[in-house]
Amino acid sequence: MEALSQFLSHYLIYMIMGLSIVTALGIVFSKNAVHSVISMLFTMVLVAGVYLLFDAEFLAAVQLLVYAGGIIVLFLFVVLLVALHKLENLRLYNTYSLVSIVLVLFLIVILGATFYSMPFGAAPSVVHNIIAGGSTEAVAMSLYTKFILPFEIASVLLLVALIGAIILTKARAEQ
Amino acid sequence: MDFTTTYVLLPTAKIIAVFIVVLLTVLFLTYAERKVIAFMQVRLGPMRVGPWGLLQPIADGIKLFLKEDIIPLKADRFVYWIAPTISIVPALLSFLVVPWGSETTLFGLAKQPVPAVISDLNIGLLYILAISSIGIYGILLGGWASNSKYPLLGGLRSAAQMVSYEVPLTLALVGPVMMANTLSTRGIVEAQKGMWFVVPQILAFLVYIACAVAETNRAPYDLPEAETELVAGFHTEYSGMKFAFFYLAEYANMIVVSSIATICFLGGWLPVPGLSFLHLPSFVWFALKVGVFLFGYLWIRATYPRYRYDQLMAIGWKFFIPVTLINIFITAFFLLK
């Protein structure tokens, strides 16, 4: 029993990651846009699971709340309201496949090189040790003290975008 | 305690206990709904199956099991199949962090009392809100996959409604969280030992009740399934167990929001002030308080007409959200003073 649970806690992370890759592929390869969105939803939920396993509870909750609960609903709204039958006839693989293969290989090489040269170190375990009272408090402390200025700037920017969107659509509706 | 008991046996036992209780409650909530509303409407309600129709929910359950599972010809089979599941799983998962009592030994399974909650997450409340926001997809996808106009309208309506009402619902809960200084559900209850949060947070409490009714798509905000307009809303085309899943999810959600209200405003498992001499077990107090809320649900349904869709949205955005924001400011002001 003990061995099993240790095995689980050790390999659960890989299982979740693997699943999330599968669902992520589902986003790209499914021909039906609604199926894509569902795959995306599962990917988001699984990513939240990854966060949870790294003891980033707050991040996991926010991931669920904002991405899985909010943004994908909007995606789904758009997909449902736009005519879908046209998408069914779309060809997934275009004729420039040779070019794309070369480009993708190039991208993989560059990304790999970047990852290889980055000094990642043992960050997760450090984080694990710092926050005994839960990650929520740590996030809050850093957000509202050290990073208060970027935080506020980001919020103002979002507000501007929000108001801008409303004004743009309103103007169109009145025309 | 050894490792196996702590990490495997106890959680499993808790999970099984909670789920059995929740499913039974859901079953008999449907019975209670029919009975309570029947008595309010001077009729008898179910009387045929068992004494006073007590076995009616079980008969209904069997009926739904045995019913033919119809899938519309032009439906998207995969989405049609997965929608009820998406709907019910988050509803049940929410019970993970609901503390149903102070401490328990789980009928002697644990040698010393353990917290009466499956998992006391430090982000408990946030977790419930996060997980319940997934439930929207079930309704939205179910409505779309049926490939029929009324379900689609119902699905879109309810998704818009639930997304909108999540905002004031969450904001209303910020007040108690600020006062308790924790997101843990147990922590919030324990912070109310002196005074229930319903007293200082009365504004948030009232908004929460209204939003909770809207969030669970119940009367007078039951527009997604307003039968006189949209036939049966998003589950018009569903039958058999799939329909039962939607049904169960709705009632499970009712219990979840009632539990949150109890936890955040009415002191969870704490006894009613002045009645603590009764020495009732803590889970009885909890059940009683949740029961009051559930009764309120039924009472409202028997009394009020239905709002119109735009009116519902207007109330949500123009009234509830400002009120909850003001409540947060007031709470912050008094906490900082």
Next chain:
Amino acid sequence: MFKREIVELNMGPQHPSTHGVLRLKLKLDGETVVDLEPEIGYLHRGVEKLAENFNYLQALNLTDRLDYIAAVSNNLGYIETLEKLGGVEVPKKAQYFRVLLTELNRIASHLLWLATHALDIGAMTVFLYAFREREMILDMFEMYTGGRLLTTTFRYGGLKEDIPEGFDKKVKEFIKIFPSRMEDYEDLLTENRIWKKRTVGVGVISAEDAINLGLSGPVLRGSGVPYDIRKVEPYEVYDEFDWEIAVENGCDTYARYKVRMKEMRQSLRIVEQALEGMPEGEFRAKVPKTLKLPKGEVYHSIEAPKGELGYYLISDGKGTGPYRLKVRGPSFVNLQGLKPMCKGHMVADVVAIIGTLDVVLGEIDR
């Protein structure tokens, strides 16, 4: 991309709130109704053609099936049309009893309207409360005629038979109970915020438009026109009773709701007076067994629960049945008000407006 798409939605003929087999072709912009066209005829049975092949008494059965909620009113209108052409004097007792039954029927019809209207807007409890009281009235009908809905109540020259024993006791019981029950309905609805939000300002129609559209009954009176045939052209013994026309000036769904609520109270007043003043004597004038009417034509209208119910009867003086019987059903005409009332409102309001028009498809399709 920003072009507005108009969606066509078929509401009915099978839909919970179209009260039968009414079909509406809605054109929607989002959820706002841009255009609307009622499609009727799903319940067409050719009553007018059938009547030409029946004799006068048989045709009475057909009138039951017009507005099957208010069969007594239909019978009364038809029988009075015959009597008007035949020129027969109806005994006082029969007249009193006719008024009594018709007013009870009006209450029953309005109760059914209240029940379904409230249910459409989502107030479920009122539905069952109203049905409970309607049941009492239907019991009375059953006691007198043997039928609950299709009553075939009256006969040429008076009543079918004398008033049964114990009937007055039932009516008295109803008169005693009903006012407090009315209070119950009003408590649940009249000042209810949601109810007001759903009805005030919805389905507005001005008095001029209403007259021009030929609307009648509570729909017209809700727009402030005091047109009630019972008052302006009293038939039977309505001029002997003390009662008022129910009028509201709101022109909207709420006003029509209030008109019907008032009207139920007034009807109860009439019932009370009719029961108290019930004279003794014959219940039927002496009339021949086979009814033959003189050659001629006549239009007679009465105030049915839904509005002006008119019968246009042509007799060729030879046959024992009508040469032509045209029914002017109030619901048929009132249905024309649906389009101007609904334009610019939302789908949910359409449901409320259908409810407030109180249409019965049996009468529309005939």
Next chain:
Amino acid sequence: MSEELKNNPSPEKDKKEEVKAKKPVEGEKPKPAAKKVPPKPQIVVAPKEEPAEDWQKELIKKLGDDVEEAYVSVGEFNIVLKNNENFIANFENIKQHGFDYLADISSVDYLKFEGAPKRFGLSYHLYSMNMNRRLRVKVFLDENEKVPSVMDIWKTADFHEREAYDLMGIVFTGRQGLKRILLPDDWVGHPLRKDVDKVEGREEYTAKLVRKLREED
């Protein structure tokens, strides 16, 4: 009375004419059915009287030559109008006279009715809210004769005219959307006509429906 006689021509004119002409004059409200206890009830005609009241005379004067006939029968005031180019103007006149409420438009097929001048008839039942009076305007039509629509004056005419078209086959000109209302759009015939066999229209319709369904298969 002389005008009235014109409208009740020959076949019945001989003996019975006397009876119906005299009967109504004797008593204001005759009770033929009630009093004459039958082995064979005598058939009489509802009396036609000259319009006596001021408003009636005024209205007749206003409409002038277009009035073919005007009489009071069973207490109801009837005006028979000519179907000519003044038709709409006359109705506007009537409306201005106070008859603002159009209660009903009825169509009649006089095919088997003795004494009718033409095949079809339309009866407009009007009511005046202010004067509290009723008026019946009648117009007679030959087969295939069209009649102008009064929909511009009273919107309520819409359904009534559609019904008259649907069931009786009377065509109204000068309006839109004149289509069947109670019967299916592809129905054959007009069932309220007296010469229509009840079943005929239905058989044809059913046959068409079956054909259509077969094609769909």
